[in-house]
Amino acid sequence: MPALAAVLLLGAACGSVAKPTGWAAPALQGDTLYVTLQHGKLDAYRLSEGQQRLWEFPEKDAKLPLTVKDGQNLSAPRSEKISFEGLYGDPVVTADGIYATAYSGHVIALEKDGRARWVAELPGREIGGALVMDDTVYAGATNGELFALAKDSGTVRWRRAAGKEIWSRPVQSDNLILVSTMSGSIVAYDRDGNERWNTKLTDSAIASTPTLVGDRLFVGAFDKYLYALNARTGERLWSTPEAADNWFWTEILAQGDTLFAGSLGGTVYAIDAGAGATRWSVKVGDMIRSRPAILNDVLVVGSKDGRLHGLRPADGSRVWEETKSPMADDPSAPRGDLYADLLPVRDRNGMYVTTERGRKDGRLYFLDLNERRVSELTLR
Numbered sequence: 001m002p003a004l005a006a007v008l009l010l011g012a013a014c015g016s017v018a019k020p021t022g023w024a025a026p027a028l029q030g031d032t033l034y035v036t037l038q039h040g041k042l043d044a045y046r047l048s049e050g051q052q053r054l055w056e057f058p059e060k061d062a063k064l065p066l067t068v069k070d071g072q073n074l075s076a077p078r079s080e081k082i083s084f085e086g087l088y089g090d091p092v093v094t095a096d097g098i099y100a101t102a103y104s105g106h107v108i109a110l111e112k113d114g115r116a117r118w119v120a121e122l123p124g125r126e127i128g129g130a131l132v133m134d135d136t137v138y139a140g141a142t143n144g145e146l147f148a149l150a151k152d153s154g155t156v157r158w159r160r161a162a163g164k165e166i167w168s169r170p171v172q173s174d175n176l177i178l179v180s181t182m183s184g185s186i187v188a189y190d191r192d193g194n195e196r197w198n199t200k201l202t203d204s205a206i207a208s209t210p211t212l213v214g215d216r217l218f219v220g221a222f223d224k225y226l227y228a229l230n231a232r233t234g235e236r237l238w239s240t241p242e243a244a245d246n247w248f249w250t251e252i253l254a255q256g257d258t259l260f261a262g263s264l265g266g267t268v269y270a271i272d273a274g275a276g277a278t279r280w281s282v283k284v285g286d287m288i289r290s291r292p293a294i295l296n297d298v299l300v301v302g303s304k305d306g307r308l309h310g311l312r313p314a315d316g317s318r319v320w321e322e323t324k325s326p327m328a329d330d331p332s333a334p335r336g337d338l339y340a341d342l343l344p345v346r347d348r349n350g351m352y353v354t355t356e357r358g359r360k361d362g363r364l365y366f367l368d369l370n371e372r373r374v375s376e377l378t379l380r
Contacts, residue, residue: 298311
């Protein structure tokens with residue numbers, strides 16, 4: 001069953017289904033929460049005002065300023081009504097705007113009031129999120145190209161063929177832009193689009209966004225192994241000595257000298273960041289597609305069935321037992337499929353969690369670690 005589920009999940013992300021689901025995690029800046037609970041839409045809520053909605057994007061029948069069509073710059077912005085289908089990449093919130101990617105192949109720049117600054121249509125699909133770096137927005141597409149877009153206008157500055165397909169979010173290492181590919185490679189470009197290194201790690205696909213810690217890069221692959229590279233040179237440092245129980249698709253969480261990653265087999269692995277040896281592994285249940293989070297020495301892992309698992313980072317022992325957990329038994333516990341990354345909020349000692357069920361609207365929850373209870377938030 002885990003293998004079949006993984007194949008179905010892979011097929012969904014590939015676009016073999018006509019109705020994709022949006023997997024974007026919420027983003028928080030100050031008192032404003034940005035969240036995707038309707039497919040193809042991003043909403044902003046003011047938390048101090050009883051989760052009052054500030055704006056919805058796009059508004060019904062809105063025409064948006066398209067600046068790039070199929071990866072080519074338009075001579076002037078074109079006003080079009082666009083269906084974004086689903087938002088996969090987590091929104092990036094900066095001081096001057098919000099940047100999002102859509103399954104329809106669009107990269108979107110919004111003002112803080114929810115107005116569209118520009119929309120760029122790239123070839124293929126957008127599954128990973130965007131990287132915003134100074135005056136440029138970087139995004140990979142399923143046609144295998146990495147695009148550099150002008151932050152103010154959305155026009156294409158350069159585009160480079162990186163591999164078979166790109167499903168991940170680019171990451172920054174000093175002046176390099178690093179991207180993983182479904183060809184099993186990690187490729188590094190400088191800001192002008194010059195390739196600095198290209199390292200083939202595996203013959204299997206890499207859908208995960210790499211995790212950068214100092215000058216080391218960590219990533220998991222569909223061959224069931226984790227890898228470490230030198231981010232400056234692309235030199236391969238190590239791979240885990242034994243295969244996991246299924247594919248790695250989650251972004252790795254790094255804490256100190258330990259890496260935490262969940263597999264599509266439903267197992268959490270704690271890996272020594274220096275050598276790649278497994279420190280412990282715990283099977284929690286359903287497949288893990290969401291990046292875990294650590295808050296106040298609790299490793300919280302969300303599995304696809306909507307359950308939240310609390311583990312001790314040191315040894316993987318349970319902070320709460322699944323059979324007795326409020327997260328499992330409370331009627332207000334998450335309902336639906338959990339794909340989106342967890343959003344920890346340190347000053348509230350808790351985490352925002354979003355789930356979805358098929359094409360129905362998603363739900364937003366808050367996990368309170370003080371009370372070990374999940375509450376569904378009513379948004380207005």
